[in-house]
Amino acid sequence: MAKDIDLSTITKAYAKWAPFYDAVYSRILMQGRTEAVRAAMACGSDILEVGVGTGLSLEDYPTGYAVTGIDLSKPMLDRAAEKIRAKNLTNVTGLCVMDACRLGFRDGSFDAVVGQYMITLVPDAEAALDEFARVVKPGGEIVLVNHIGAEKGLLAMVERAVAPLAKRVGWRSEFQLGRIRAWAEGAGFAVVAAKRVGFAGFFTVVRLKDRRAADARAEAA
Numbered sequence: 001m002a003k004d005i006d007l008s009t010i011t012k013a014y015a016k017w018a019p020f021y022d023a024v025y026s027r028i029l030m031q032g033r034t035e036a037v038r039a040a041m042a043c044g045s046d047i048l049e050v051g052v053g054t055g056l057s058l059e060d061y062p063t064g065y066a067v068t069g070i071d072l073s074k075p076m077l078d079r080a081a082e083k084i085r086a087k088n089l090t091n092v093t094g095l096c097v098m099d100a101c102r103l104g105f106r107d108g109s110f111d112a113v114v115g116q117y118m119i120t121l122v123p124d125a126e127a128a129l130d131e132f133a134r135v136v137k138p139g140g141e142i143v144l145v146n147h148i149g150a151e152k153g154l155l156a157m158v159e160r161a162v163a164p165l166a167k168r169v170g171w172r173s174e175f176q177l178g179r180i181r182a183w184a185e186g187a188g189f190a191v192v193a194a195k196r197v198g199f200a201g202f203f204t205v206v207r208l209k210d211r212r213a214a215d216a217r218a219e220a221a
């Protein structure tokens, strides 16, 4: 798989974004965020938010949930920590600088692993998804929300054309749903929903359900 965005590009880009991120993105990303959090909450109370950024989603989880947030960018996490303090978000059990591809958690730690607007930025997205699969509890879900690139047609051509520019500001425009589906098929997960949200359906919320134990039981029967 092409490793065309490196971690230092991302950390540099988000160090610059951190002071302005909420002002620019809070509203634009709201609908996807609400849908992703709703899907995660339905899985259970132990939630991992990968690429939690400035923590825009943290206050959407009510009391009774235990949310852990990780991110590559310390300046983004510093903003999240400020929110936690200012809003007394007791549902957040930890924040940590960590790479999505090297999660420091035990196998089966979380009911849901959520990646909001981040999976397309990971150089080796499949390696990150492997890690999400490792730390999710049996039967749990991986919930992703992102702009997913068009597979064909004019929009696909435009997205490929602007891809180099998008990468420079920490975005990726051409990542396709087929890549997530292919990973899921090989990893024992089922794509149980892919819902378009936001203006003109620009973002897609994808729910991936762990089928590994269920598939093994069916095979043994």
Ligand SMILES: C[S@@+](CC[C@H](N)C(=O)[O-])C[C@H]1O[C@@H](n2cnc3c(N)ncnc32)[C@H](O)[C@@H]1O
Residues within 6 Å of the ligand: 010, 011, 014, 025, 029, 033, 050, 051, 052, 053, 054, 055, 056, 057, 070, 071, 072, 073, 076, 098, 099, 100, 101, 115, 116, 117, 118, 121, 122, 123
């Ligand atoms: C577009 S922001 C989204 C932030 C937040 N999830 C939200 O919805 O507002 C992408 C975030 O993913 C983080 N990120 C990118 N690659 C990452 C990686 N490999 N591991 C952890 N975090 C990563 C970035 O540092 C950034 O904070």
